[in-house]
Amino acid sequence: MAEYTAAQRVALARHAGRPGTADYICALFTDFFECRGDRQCKEDESILGGVALYHGRPVTVVGHRKGKNLTENLKCNFGMPGPEGYRKAQRLFRQAEKFDRPVITFIDTPGAYPGLEAEARGQGEAIASCLALLSGLNVPVVAVVTGEGGSGGALALAVANRVILLENAVYSVLSPEGFASILWKDSSRSAEAAEVMKLTAPDLLRLGVADAVVPEPEGGAHLDPEAVFSAVDREIARQLARVEREGRFAQNRYEKFRRIGL
């Protein structure tokens, strides 16, 4: 693995050309049927999800969407979902359980959106319900952190039997900027924050938060997306097969999270 500092990895994880959920769906799945809307009030484009075939078998796939250009970025709110997005995700998770198919999620978000409407519609409740629902879901769940795993907004889709990280993906309790601002009242010390936060893939593997790390090409995933797609595909297939062999999906998932940090 290439030696990058934590701050460099944060920059790579946020790189505009980095493959996102939509790219992975295109590359790894076929017959994708997109499901829109939370059935309550809104469609939130920062969460992309639906049903697709993965190596010929139906799966539910859900992920954060940031968008590829400014117009898309704005439509997707730069990958920061509101409660509607998390309620759409919940709808898809329930559907997966009903039709007995595995869930594969792709995580790439700076965090859940901190806004007026998001608060009024219960951002906290939406995330909490996602966590509770996923934790007890009786089908295999595999999560891939492809870019930024920002805070509760990322975790809401990552209560999985296996959490796979890309080599330069990051996953943290808060963005380094927010972290520096809370602890040191100075958001410009984000590089320093990134170092102490232990948010890189090797750190997370050591801490038991990540189960596997997928290597990236020299310079980052955006330089050779095809290679990344096939490596991610291999890892998902391998982990999914293991999870299915182990069975007791909800029980094992519970125990996995029960152990972390102790």
Add this chain to the structure above:
Amino acid sequence: MEQENFSQRRARLIELQRRRGGKERDVPKRRPAKAVFGKCPQCGAVTPKSTLVRALYVCPSCGYHHPIGAYLRLSMLLDSHSFRELDEKLVAPNVLDFPGYDDKRKAARRSTGLNEAVVTARGKIDSRTVICAVLDSQFMMGSMGVAVGEKITRAAEYAVRTGYPLILFSASGGARMQEGILSLMQMAKTSAALARLSQAGGLYISVFTHPTTGGVTASFASLGDYTLAEPGALIGFAGPRVIEQTIGQKLPDGFQRAEFLLEHGFVDQIVPRARLRETISRLLRLHEKGGVRRG
């Protein structure tokens, strides 16, 4: 030597100062009477501590609910002599070797007398056994690290095993930054434990108190079968400052307060502190006989 009282000491110091050619005002005045009066941060009213204690730390002039410590909260809630603390000694190592964290925790332990930001206990309310978890905002903002998450999870698992209702008072700034990603994982762990409690048919009453934000709002605190809040409590996912910075405008009055959440459908009832015990007791009574048998 006999202890001289404050005015004697002051008189002696004034005399000394005068001889040195100084002024009387250089002599320290009486220290602010912290222990005797409480000032309301909302309306500024100064209330004698004895009155404040009798009013359960609710400001008599504006109704502001002062944040209170976990043990005080439990003493207001539980029948006398029924309190049994659970996992009292449980603490978590500084896994990330975060600089300064050990000292900060030590200072919090000294100033609060708590080992961690949550107290879990078994006790009785009107003779009904319950399991309680109370977060204490005086301990590092009531933030949730591994120890807090573990204690809450154990309390929920205990509730699953015994069938006792779980009552949880939140007061927290969210996940504890110093334990990084491990704090975030506590959101998943606690939510999973509460999902199991729900699955097992257990009763969980969640009470929001001032202030509850971040990862605590976005996990166990929002998963109650019944959700209560104290009047005026700040409850939200993102903190007000973060929202203001993000949207670049001032937040409207009353935003993210308990009344706002009630209006938007996220709280069952707002209950003043003086009525919390009886309200919870009523809920317990309503769940005593297990309704319809599922056929």
